[in-house]
Amino acid sequence: MHRARREAHHAMHDRHTRRFGLGTATALVMGNIIGGGIFLLPASVAPFGTVSLLAFGVLTVGAVALALVFGRLAQRHPDTGGPYVYAREAFGDFAGFLSAWSYWTMTWVSNAALAVAAVGYVHVLLPGHATPGTDLVVALAALWLPALANFAGTRYVGAVQLVSTVLKFIPLLFIAVVGLFFFDPDNLGAFHEGGGSAVGGLSAAAAILLYSYVGVESAAMSAGEVRDPERNVGRATVLGTVGAAVVYLLGTLAVFGTVAHNKLVHSTAPFSDAVNAMFGGHWGGTLVAGAAVISIIGALNGWTLMSAQSPYAAAKDGLFPAAFLTKRRGVPTFGVLAASLLATALTVINYLIGATGVFEILVLITTFSATVPYLLAAGAQIYFLLTGRRDKVRPARFARDLTLALVAFGFTFWLVAGAGYAAIYQGVLFLFAGILVYAVMAARRNVRERDGVAAPATADDAADGAVTAAADAEQPSPHSSSHSSS
Incomplete structure (x- = not known):
């Protein structure tokens, strides 16, 4: 019966919404992981030596484990909201709220940071006399053009994501692959540069690289918009993470081997x-700047959608304001608007008031906020495995899934440690501020339940209810047959 209901549920959604296929979902994951940071990463880790490549490899193992865990969780709960849904199902409303609150905070603050980062690359493409006013206009355009694509619906979000991912993936992969033919071992520095132990260098490089894989949850977060989510979310998550890893690892290796180490450590455009270095001339800056702008716009397109999905899922359970339930063409439009306005306010503060200290503090908050949903999701998978019917699961699969969940939890715990004391301190303060919001929303929901007032529903919920009723009507009555389903 559950299978028939699920199939009917998916059929109804396919008729009423534009769904993400496997290719679009994979582009969403890859596009959200690969933002603007990749264009500076080789220079950022060069001072530690080639041990940073080993650090990247270790982090990739952890990121793939986390991706596989999200895929398994999406099979159990193929609903929009991803980490929020898993945390609430395993640990209750409060844990679910903390996951949604942290993720929502991370998305809109990160969007402001991405928009500011885009300005520097636009300067390379369009050199001239930059002013704070023109920079602000460019940053706001970077924020609101992806927002407009989201307002148009999932069809346009998917189209922008596919195009931008291909346009940024091709030049990066070209540099990564062709760079191997120009690889000169003499350009490499020592395995471990500087003082201290190699293990210390590994950890220091990892601390910089840790957040390179934030975004692995993107397909799970939008599972309600993915066609056949039980299969495609897991596949898209792994394919997108592995694709990003290939670009990261080969790209960093190519830069290490083509740019002399003493120059790379001081490079602002590796x-x-x-x-x-490969082709001569000075046209490389323009090429890479163009790829960077495309990369950032694609990331903003995906992260703008992510900024609306988590509060939408929480609002359905009465844990976020009901306004976040507003949804058009598969996109929670109020969530997109709210996140875009908050990111705009941060961007304006950065350029007009010049309060860089405030902006840096908020960016620190995002580094910690990203880890809260990951830790809760990995913990939820461990909980589901340990409390499930082990006699219904093959021992080999149970051992594999538990190992993956533990590796994912350890990877995320490493993310927290790498965030640094300042990020954890600021992030915890902002996380605890959400308790006030939870108290208000939980109280309002309890009053509605006590008074017998139904929670607000969306058009999608109404369609789901009709599907459920239709699926139930198609099932034979338990009294209509003398056969039992033993």
Whole structure:
């Protein structure tokens, strides 16, 4: 019966919404992981030596484990909201709220940071006399163009994501692959540069690289918009993470091998320097700047959708204001609007008031906020495995899934440690501020339940209810047959 109901549920959604296929869902994951940071990563980790490549490999193992865990969780709960849904199902409303609150905070603050980062690359493409006013206009355009695509619906979000992912993936992969033919071992620095132990260098490089894989949850977060989510969310998550890892690892290796180490440690555009070293001239900067702008716009397109999905799922359970339930063409439009306005306010503060200290504090908050939903999701998988019917699960699969969940939890715990004391301190303060919001929303929901007032529903919920009723009507009555289903 549950299978028939689920199939009817998916059929109804396919008729009423534009769904993400496997390709679009994979592009969503890859596009959200690969933002603007990749274009500076080789120079950022070069001072630690080639041990940073080993750090990248270790982190990739952890990221893939986390991706596999999200895939398994999506099979159990193929609903929009991803980490929020898993945390609430395993640990209750409060844990679910903390997951949604942290994720929502991370998305809109990160969007402001991405928009500011885009301005620097636009300067390379369009050199001239930059002013705070023109920079602000460029940053706001970077924020609101993806927002407009989201307002248009999932069809346009998916189209922008596919195009931007292909346009940024091709030049990065080209540099990564072609760079191997120009690879010169003499350009590499020592395995471990600087003082201290190699283990210390590994950890220091990892601390910089840790957040390179934030975004692995993107398909799970939008599972309600993915066609056949029980299969495609897991596949898209793994494919997108592995695709991003290939670009990261090969790209960093190519830059290390084509740019002399003593120059790389001081480079402000390592991929541009790599192109110029391979082909001569000075056109590499323009090529890479164009790829960077496309990359950031694609990331903003995906993260704008993510900023609305988590509060939408929480609002359905009465844990976020009901306004977040507003949804058009598969996109929670009020959530998109709220996140875009908050990111706009941060961007305006950054340029007009010049309060860089405030902006840096908020960016620190995002580094910690990203880990809260991950830890809760990995913990939820461990909980589901340990409390499930083990006699219904093959021992080999149970051992594999539990190992993956533990590795994912350890990877995320490493993310927390790598965030640094300042990020954890600021992040915890902001996380605890959400308790006030939870108290208000929980009280309002309890009053509605006590008074017998139904929670607000969306058009999608109404359609789901009709599907459920239709599926139930198609099932034979338990009294209509003398056969038992033993």
